[in-house]
Amino acid sequence: xxxxxxxxxxxxxxxxxxxxxxxxxxxxxxxxxxxxxxxxxxxxxxxxxxxxxxxxxxxxxxxxxxxxxxxxxxxxxxxxxxxxxxxxxxxxxxxxxxxxxxxxxxxxxxxxxxxxxxxxxxxxxxxxxxxxxxxxxxxxxxxxxxxxxxxxxxxxxxxxxxxxxxxxxxxxxxxxxxxxxxxxxxxxxxxxxxxxxxxxxxxxxxxxxxxxxxxxxxxxxxxxxxxxxxxxxxxxxxxxxxxxxxxxxxxxxxxxxxxxxxxxxxxxxxxxxxxxxxxxxxxxxxxxxxxxxxxxxxxxxxxxxxxxxxxxxxxxxxxxxxxxxxxxxxxxxxxxxxxxxxxxxxxxxxxxxxxxxxxxxxxxxxxxxxxxxxxxxxxxxxxxxxxxxxxxxxxxxxxxxxxxxxxxxxxxxxxxxxxxxxxxxxxxxxxxxxxxxxxxxxxxxxxxxxxxxxxxxxxxxxxxxxxxxxxxxxxxxxxxxxxxxxxxxxxxxxxxxxxxxxxxxxxxxxxxxxxxxxxxxxxxxxxxxxxxxxxxxxxxxxxxxxxxxxxxxxxxxxxxxxxxxxxxxxxxxxxxxxxxxxxxxxxxxxxxxxxxxxxxxxxxxxxxxxxxxxxxxxxxxxxxxxxxxxxxxxxxxxxxxxxxxxxxxxxxxxxxxxxxxxxxxxxxxxxxxxxxxxxxxxxxxxxxxxxxxxxxxxxxxxxxxxxxxxxxxxxxxxxxxxx
Numbered sequence: 001x002x003x004x005x006x007x008x009x010x011x012x013x014x015x016x017x018x019x020x021x022x023x024x025x026x027x028x029x030x031x032x033x034x035x036x037x038x039x040x041x042x043x044x045x046x047x048x049x050x051x052x053x054x055x056x057x058x059x060x061x062x063x064x065x066x067x068x069x070x071x072x073x074x075x076x077x078x079x080x081x082x083x084x085x086x087x088x089x090x091x092x093x094x095x096x097x098x099x100x101x102x103x104x105x106x107x108x109x110x111x112x113x114x115x116x117x118x119x120x121x122x123x124x125x126x127x128x129x130x131x132x133x134x135x136x137x138x139x140x141x142x143x144x145x146x147x148x149x150x151x152x153x154x155x156x157x158x159x160x161x162x163x164x165x166x167x168x169x170x171x172x173x174x175x176x177x178x179x180x181x182x183x184x185x186x187x188x189x190x191x192x193x194x195x196x197x198x199x200x201x202x203x204x205x206x207x208x209x210x211x212x213x214x215x216x217x218x219x220x221x222x223x224x225x226x227x228x229x230x231x232x233x234x235x236x237x238x239x240x241x242x243x244x245x246x247x248x249x250x251x252x253x254x255x256x257x258x259x260x261x262x263x264x265x266x267x268x269x270x271x272x273x274x275x276x277x278x279x280x281x282x283x284x285x286x287x288x289x290x291x292x293x294x295x296x297x298x299x300x301x302x303x304x305x306x307x308x309x310x311x312x313x314x315x316x317x318x319x320x321x322x323x324x325x326x327x328x329x330x331x332x333x334x335x336x337x338x339x340x341x342x343x344x345x346x347x348x349x350x351x352x353x354x355x356x357x358x359x360x361x362x363x364x365x366x367x368x369x370x371x372x373x374x375x376x377x378x379x380x381x382x383x384x385x386x387x388x389x390x391x392x393x394x395x396x397x398x399x400x401x402x403x404x405x406x407x408x409x410x411x412x413x414x415x416x417x418x419x420x421x422x423x424x425x426x427x428x429x430x431x432x433x434x435x436x437x438x439x440x441x442x443x444x445x446x447x448x449x450x451x452x453x454x455x456x457x458x459x460x461x462x463x464x465x466x467x468x469x470x471x472x473x474x475x476x477x478x479x480x481x482x483x484x485x486x487x488x489x490x491x492x493x494x495x496x497x498x499x500x501x502x503x504x505x506x507x508x509x510x511x512x513x514x515x516x517x518x519x520x521x522x523x524x525x526x527x528x529x530x531x532x533x534x535x536x537x538x539x540x541x542x543x544x545x546x547x548x549x550x551x552x553x554x555x556x557x558x559x560x561x562x563x564x565x566x567x568x569x570x571x572x573x574x575x576x577x578x579x580x581x582x583x584x585x586x587x588x589x590x591x592x593x594x595x596x597x598x599x600x601x602x603x604x605x606x607x608x609x610x611x612x613x614x615x616x617x618x619x620x621x622x623x624x625x626x627x628x629x630x631x632x633x634x635x636x637x638x639x640x641x642x643x644x645x646x647x648x649x650x651x652x653x654x655x656x657x658x659x660x661x662x663x664x665x666x667x668x669x670x671x672x673x674x675x676x677x678x679x680x681x682x683x684x685x686x687x688x689x690x691x692x693x694x695x696x697x698x699x700x701x702x703x704x705x706x707x708x709x710x711x712x713x714x715x716x717x718x719x720x721x722x723x
Contacts, residue, residue, distance in 0.1 A: 021048060021054060021057060022046035022047060022048055022054040022055070022056060022057070022060075022085070022108065023047070023048060023049050023108065023109060024046075024047055024049075024108055024109035024110075024111060025044060025045070025046060025047075025062060025103045025104070025105060025108050025109065025110060025111035026043075026044075026045040026046075026047050026051075026111050027042055027043070027044060027045075027101055027102075027103050027111045027112060027113035028042070028043040028045070028113060029041075029042050029043075029091060029101065029113045029114075029115045030042070030043060030156065031153075031156060032113070032114065032115055032116065033115070033116050033117075033118065033123075033148060034072070034091070034093035034115065034116070034117050034210075035093065035117065035118070035123040035209070035210025035211055036093055036094060036095055036096055036117045036118075036209070036210045036578070036579045037092075037093065037094070037209050037210050037577050037578060037579035037580070037581070038092070038093045038117070038155075038156075038157060038210055039090070039091065039092050039093075039156065039157045040091040040092075040093075040156045040157075041088045041089065041090065041091055041156070042064070042074055042075075042088065042089040042090075042091050042101060042113065043086060043088060044062050044064070044078050044080065044086060044087050044088070044089055044103055044111075045085060045086040046060065046080060046085045046086070046108070047085075052331075052345075052347065052354065052384075053085040053086065053345075053384055054085055054345070055082075055083050055084060055085045055343055055345070055386050056080050056081065056082055056083065056084060056085065057082070058082055058472065058501045058503075059079060059080065059081050059082050059472055059499055059501050060079070060080040060105050060108070061077055061078075061079050061080075061105060061497075062077065062078050062079075062080060062087070062103050062104070062105045063076065063077050063103070063104050063105065064076060064077065064078065064089055064101060064102070064103050065101070065102045065103075065104075066099050066100070066101055066102075067099045067100040067101075067102070068097060068098075068099040069094070069099075069598060070094050070095050070097070070578070070598075071093065071094055071095055071096070071097040071098060071099040071115075071116075071117050072091060072092070072093050072094065072099040072101065072115045072116075072117060073091075073092050073094065073599070073600065074089050074090065074091050074092075074101055075089035075090045079497060079499070081472070081499065082445055082472050082501075083343065083386065083445075085384075085386070091115065092577075093115070093117035093210075094117065094578040094579070094599065095117065095578065095579075096117050096118055097116070097117060098114060098115065098116040098117075099114070099115055099116075100112055100113070100114050100115075101113050101114075101115060117210075123146070123147070123148050123153065123210055123211045123212065124147045124148075124211055124212035124214065125144065125145065125146065125147070125161065125206045125207070125208060125211045125212065125213055125214040126143075126144070126145035126146070126147050126214055127142060127143075127144060127145075127163075127204060127205075127206045127214040127215065127216045128142065128143040128145070128216070128256075129141070129142055129204070129216055129218050129256075130142060130143060130185075130256030130257070130258070130288050133218065133219035133220055133221035134190055134218055134219075134220065134221070135190070135220070135221060136190050136191065136192050136220065137190065137191075137192035138189075138190055139187040139188060139189045139190065140187070140188050140190060140204070140218050141185065141186075141187050141256065141258055141288060142163065142185065142186050142187070142188065142204065142206075143183055143184075143185055143256075144161050144163065144175055144177065144183065144184045144185070144186060144206050145182055145183045146159060146177055146182050146183075146208075146211065147182075152182035152183070153182055154180055154181060154182045155177055155179060155180075155181070155182070156179055156180075157179055158176045158177065158178060158179055159176065159177040159208050159209075159211070160174060160175075160176055160208060160209070161174070161175050161176070161177060161184065161186075161206050161207070161208040161211075162174050162206070162207050162208070162583050162584035163175065163186055163188060163204060163205070163206050163584075164204070164205050164207075164584060164585075165188060165202050165203065165204050165205075166202045166203040166204075166685075167190070167191070167202045169191050170188060170189065170190070170191065172583070172584070173186050173187075173188055188204065190202075190220070200219065200220055201217050201218060201219045201220060202217070202218055202220065203215055203216070203217050203218075203624070204216050204217075204218060205584065205622075206584070207581075207583075207584030207585070207620075208581070208584070209579060209580070209581030209587065210579065210581075213584065227251035227252060227253050227257040227258070227259060227288070227311060228252065228253045228257075228311065228312065229251070229252050229253075229311055229312040229313070229314060230249055230250070230251055230252075230265060230306045230307070230308060230311045230312070230313055230314065231249070231250050231252060231306075231313075231314035231316075232247055232248070232249050232304045232305065232306050232314070232315060232316035233247070233248050233249075233250060233316055238318075238319050238320075238321060239275070239294075239296040239318055239319070239320045239321070240296060240320070240321060240322075240323050240324075241296050241297070241298055241299050241320050241321065241322055241323055242296065242297075242323065243295075243296050243323075244278075244293060244294070244295050244296075245293070245294055245295075245296065246291045246292065246293055246294070247291065247292060247294055247304060247316065247318075248289050248290065248291045248292075249265055249267075249282055249284075249289065249290055249291075249292065249306040250288060250289040251263075251284065251288050251289065251311070256288040256289070257288055258284075258286055258287055258288040259284045259285065259286060259287065259288070261285070261286070262283065262284075262285045263283070263284045263285070263308060264281055264282070264283050264284075264308065265281065265282050265283075265284070265306040265307060265308040265311075266280065266281055266306070266307045266308070267279065267280055267281060267282060267292060267304065267305070267306055268304070268305045268306075268307065269294075269302050269303070269304055270302050270303040270304075270305075271300065271301070271302035271303075272297075272302075273297055273298060273300075274296070274297060274298055274299070274300040274301065274302040274318075274320050275294050275295070275296060275297070275302040275304065275318050275320065276294065276295045276296075276297055277292070277294055277304070278292070278293040278294060278295060279292045279293060282306070294318075296318075296320045297320075298320065299320050299321060299322050300319075300320055301317055301318065301319050301320070302317075302318050302320070303315045303316065303317050303318070304316045304318055325403060325404075326348040326349055326350055326355055326357050326403070327348070327349045327350075327351075327409070328346060328347070328348065328349070328362070328401050328402075328403055328408065328409035329346070329347045329348075329349055329409055330344065330345070330346050330347075330399065330400075330401045330409045330410070330411045331344060331345045331346075331347065331411070332344035332345075332389070332399060332411050332413055333413060335413075336391045336413060337391060338370075338391050338392065338393055338394060339390075339391065339392070340390070340391055341388050341389070341390045342388065342389060342390075342391070343386060343387070343388055344386070344387055344388070344389065344399070344411075345384050345385065345386050345387075346362050346377070346379065346384060346385045346387070346401045346409070347384040348379070348384065348403075354384075357379070358378075358379040358385075359378060359379060360378075360379050360403065361376045361377070361378055361379070362376060362377050362378075362379055362385050362401050362402070362403055363375065363376050363401070363402045363403070363404075364376065364377060364387065364399065364400070364401055364402075365399070365400050365402075366389070366397050366398070366399050366400075367397055367398040367399075367400075368395050368396065368397035368398075369392075370391065370392045370393040370394070370395045370397065371389055371390070371391055371392070371395075371397035371399065371413060372389060372390050372392060373387060373388065373389035373390070373399065374387060374388075389413075391413075396412060396413070397412070397413050398410050398411070398412050399411055399412075399413060424464065424506075424507055424508065424509060425462055425463075425464050425507065425508045425509075426444075426462065426463045426464070426471055426473070426502050426508075426509050426510075426511075427460060427461070427462050427508070427509070427510040427511070428442050428455070428460070428461050428462075428463075428473055428475075428510075428511055428512075428513060429455070429458075429459050429460050429510070429511070429512040429513070430442075430455045430459045430475065430512075430513045430515065431459055431512050431513070431514055431515065432486050432514075432515040432516060432517050433515075433516045433517055434517050435459075436455075436457075436458050436459025436460075437455060437459050437479075437481060437486060437515060438454075438455055438456060438457050438458075438459060438481070439454050439455060439479075439481055440454060440455045440459070440475060440476070440479055440481075440513070440515075441453070441454050441475070441476065441479075442454065442455065442461050442463075442473055442474070442475055442513075443473070443474040443475075444463045444471055444472070444473055445471070445472040445474075446463075446471045446472075451463065471501075471502045472499060472500070472501055472502070473499070473500050473502055473511070474498055474499045474500075475488060475498050475513045476488065476498065477498050479515075484517055485517075486515040486516065486517050487515060487516055487517075487567075488513060488514070488515055489514050489515065489516055490514055491511055491512065491513060491514070492511055492512035492514065493511055496546070521565050521566075521567055522565065522566055522567075522605075522606060522607065522608060523563060523564075523565050523608050524563065524564055524565070524566070524603075524608060524609060524610075524611065525561060525562070525563050525608075525609070525610040525611070526541045526543075526554060526556065526561065526562040526563070526564070526574070526610070526611050526612075526613075527556075527560055527561055527610055527611070527612045527613070528541075528556045528560045528576070528612075528613045528615065529560055529612065529613075529614055529615070530588065530614075530615050530616070530617045530638070531591060531614065531615065531616050531617060531638070532617065532638060534560075534617070535556070535558065535559050535560025535561070536556060536560045536580070536588055536613075536615055537556055537557060537558045537559075537560060537582075538555060538556065538580075538582050539555065539556045539560070539576060539577070539580055539588075539613065539615075540553055540554070540555050540556075540576070540577065541553070541554045541555075541556070541562060541574060541575070541576055541611075541613075542574070542575045542576070543564060543566075543572055543573070543574055544572060544573045544575075545566055545571070545572040545573075546573075550566060550572075552564055571602065571603070571604045572602075572603055573600060573601070573602050573603070574593070574594075574600070574601055574603055574611050575593075575599055575600035575601075576590065576593060576599050576613050577590070577599065578590045578599045580615065583681075584620070585619060585620040585681030586617070586618070586619055586620070586681060587618045587635065588615035588616065588617055588618070589615060589616045589618060590613065590614075590615055590616075591614040591615060591616050592613070592614045593611070593612075593613045593614075594611055594612065616637055616638075617637065617638040618635045618636060618637050618638070619635070619636055619638060619678050619679070619680055619681045619682070620634070620635055620681050620682075621633060621634060621635075621636055621642045621644075621676075621678050621681075621682050621683075622682070622683040622684070623644045623646070623684055623686075624683070624684070624685045624686070625646045625685065625686035625688075626686075626688070627647070627658055627686070627688050628646050628647030628660075628686070629646070629647055630644070630645065630646045630686065631643070631644060631645050631646075632644030632645065636678040637678075638678065638679055639677060639678070639679065640677070640678055641675050641676070641677055641678075642675060642676055642677075642678050642682075643673070643674070643675045644673065644674060644675065644676070644684065645672060645673035645674075646660060646672050646673070646686045647660075647672075657690075657691040658688045658689070658690060658691070659688065659689055659690075659691045660672045660686060660687075660688060661687045661688060661689040662686075662687050663684045663685070663686060663687070664684065664685055664687055665682070665683045665684035665685050666680075666682035666683055666684055667682070667684065669684075672686075
């Protein structure tokens, strides 16, 4: 049996190999924690008995399941093609909770991974003002961050964050935290007519679906904030020799402060032989920071300083380390047959531990010309590379793998002669509803080699291979012949994918690729409505037709509608998000999709129809007070009653009190507690007044006592005076 290829019968060969075959499935969720309504990926990997990645000997179809699809849903199936060890599946989170993902495939031990979705405990927003205070007519610059379990969270998908303020006339801002990042920046303009007496400060709130909102305060001042010092960062920067990097220079005045106008800073390196500056100056115009390129020439340390008139400088000490190079390990069969091609792998290690490293080129060589292989193979970032070699004759060969700057790894292979085994004739026929198809390309993969052929006038193409190795045949999902388009529907052996593994039980094996020609466009409608039958605009529907290879993403318009057309679509899948939050104050939770409570349904219909998604509407009710404690803030379903309250009085001194005077905002009330029916986003703030009555009463009493004492003294003096 050729190592790296699937055998028809396990008894045909007992040739051992150091490249162990895959025996089990490993699942890795990236990330393992998601906010509700978030997305990620699941890495599905084939591993050998030692836990090392091992390429598939034939195409493997892996089925995926979730213990609680309401919490986490995953792609139902992924295909790992011949020669690959992994594939990615889509992961989506729903409601809060945890779930276990399981992967199974025929002939493999199953694998599992745990994932969780959380809103309040693990995922939160961080809001940091970069300039504080800010003058009317200027803008407050904000850093919006994503946090998970108290640490910065690099999101796998874009997260839309809405930013709103307590000042009137400032529109809500929206900023997206890009995939792979944990922060974003947004500027909020402060109207030039803002009254400092009426509002000496403003509150700013950031909200995003699946994250706990964040609130911060920013003072208003006629002077605003001016930078006092310049700092190069990030602190403790470590660079790798022979690499290009970017550093940043930031302006501060207790916190980040933008330049009031155009400002140019001169850049200096204390040791250009270690860190070379690619620019000698950097300009800032109305911004609090800018980046500049540097190049790490050699190992050592250097101080980078930014200087400008009127600013104190905080230099950055940069440490440049030598590039890390892992050790190599090469795994290949110890005995092979002449005339055959085999797979082998090269892995990267940090000590005894496998590690991801790459992409990078690995250089190969053989000590025996009877064993031939490519001079280099490319290693992916997964931590290993897969190559092939061919045995041309008998003998012993040492195969060496080298990564520049790393000790080489060498393994020995013994090439032996063997009798030729009987060939198998594989026949592939392309057939449509109108008859045989001529000119359909068929891709055959066998023994590490790829062969292309096309069907003849009778729709048939043949291929010969040895009977101890499987052949993978592939056909196009659609093809246009003589101005007519044909669509692939499946194989005669029941396989639905355009890739099929041909395992011959005898000297011949035949299979038919089935196509259809007729093209019938069918229009479908999608509708998203709330529980009050109001349209939900901006909702994304995903439509997948596997037979046609169609993957559509459609967004509902202001009427909550979207339309699409599929050709010959009698079966397709529709999915929507379980949680949709178009703004910081409104969110929608899925009630049903068609007649199902799941967020994915299969539709079988060749005639037009409307697929409806119904959502429950929730609004945010915010209760605020500069004094005392409030209750009632939170999310409420439309039409629900929200109770609110605040402490009735708070002492500001022994004779002066702050007393509650009423609520302002979305509605007015003079009572410190009450309830309201939530039918839209609402915000109320408690108002307070100063009570000096006890102070005035005490002052009046003191004056009366002084008068009585004065009268008494006067009378005593009068009696003591002689007549």
